[in-house]
Amino acid sequence: MTRVLIVDDHAMFRGGVRAELSSEPARAAGVEIVGEAADVDSAVAAVVAHRPDVVLLDVHLPGGGGAEVMRRTGPSGPRFLALSVSDAAEDVIGTIRAGARGYVTKTITGPELVSAIGRVAEGDAVFSPRLAGFVLDAFAGAGLSADIAAVDEDLDRLTEREREVMRLIARGYSYKEVAKELFISVKTVETHMSAVLRKLQLSSRHELTRWANDRRLL
Template sequence: MDAEQVTRVVLVDDHRIFRVGVRAELADVAPDVEVVAEAADVDTAVARVREHRPDVVLLDVHLPGGAGHGGRDVIRGCAGLTTEVGQPVRFLALSVSDAAEDVIAVIRAGARGYVTKTIGGVDLAAAVHRVAEGDAVFSPRLAGFVLDAFGAAAGEVAEVDEELDRLSTREREVMRLIARGYQYKEVAKELFISVKTVETHVSSVLRKLQLSSRHELTAWAMDRRLL
C-alpha cells in the first residue's frame, strides 16, 4: 500500500494486553491504519509521539507519569507538533471511562474526539480516519457532554449565522438532539412527534446545512458552540 495512504498511529495505554488487542484488531480490519509505536505512560508517550509524529494518537485518559493528569499531560507535552506533511498531530481519546469530567477535560486539553473501549474494530478504524482528516468524533451520548460544556443552552441559541437562520425552531430542536447522539426513536419521544417526522426534519436539516451525515452535523454544531 502507498505510504501516503496509510494513517499512522501511536497507541498509548498502560495495559499491555489492551494495546496488543487494539493493534491486532486494527491490523485485521484496517490495513491502511499502521500502529507505528506504543507507550504505557505519559513521559514515554510524549517521547514516542515526538519521535514518530503520527497522524493520530490513540490515547487513554488515565495514565501514570507526567504531572498526574494522564492523557492531558501527553497532549500538552506535544502541543504544536505536526506530521511530516505539516498537518497537526491529532489526538483521539480511547478510554473505559464515560464520565463527563473525563470527556470534557481531555477535549479542553485539545483532543479531537473521545470514544469508549466498547467500540468495535471497524468503528475505531473509521474514527481514526475521521480524526486524521480533522473531524470531531464521539461515542453516542458523549457528544452531549461536550456540547453542554462548550455551548449555550438550547433556549439561548442565537441567530449567529446565515446557515443557522435557515432552520426552523423545530429543526433546531431536532438538530440539537441528533448532534448529541440521540437515536430517531429517542428524539421522537423527547419532542412528542413521530419517528417519520424526525426523519423528515433530519433530512431537511442536512439538506439546508449541506451536510451528509449526523457525524458532520455534530461537528458543525460543535464548531459553532450552538448547543
C-alpha cells in the same frame, strides 16, 4: 497511510487494539501502527520519535494523564483520539479542553475504531453517541456547562491519583480492590481517601458516592 500510536498503560489492552488495527480491513483502510507507549514520558518520546498522525490516548496514565501528553507535545503535534473506559462528563470535557479531537469508549468495535481514526486524521471531531451530548452542552453554554464548571473547580483541588482513587471508591470498590487496580498499597489508598474527603469537605465514602453521582462522574 494513517500512522497511529497506541498509548495505554494496560499491555493486554494495547495488544487487543494492535490486533484490531493490524487486521486486513484496517490495513485496507490505510491504518499503520507505528508504536506503543504505557505512560506519559514514553508517550511523549514516542510522538517525537515516530511522528504519528493520530494518537489513541487513554485518559488516565501514569505520570500525569492523557492531558499531560497533549500539553507536552504542543498544538503542532499529532491529532489525539481519546480511547477510555470512562464515560464520565468530567473526563470527556477535560480531555477535549486539553486538545483531543475526539473521545470514544472502549466498548467501540474494531471497524468503528478504524473509522474514528480515519475521521480524526481528516480533521473531524468524533465522539461516542452518549458523549457527544456532554460536549455540545458544555461548549454551547447549555445546561451542563455550569455543572462542568463546578465539577472542574472541585476536582482542581485533587491530584491525578486522588481523582483515580475517588472515582473507584465512589463506584463501590473496596480499599483492597482500589489498591490492586492502581498497583499501590492499601495504606496509600487510605491516605489518598483521607485527602479526598478533606479537600471536598465530605465525611464518608457514602457522601462521596452521592457527591460523584450528583456531578455525573460515575
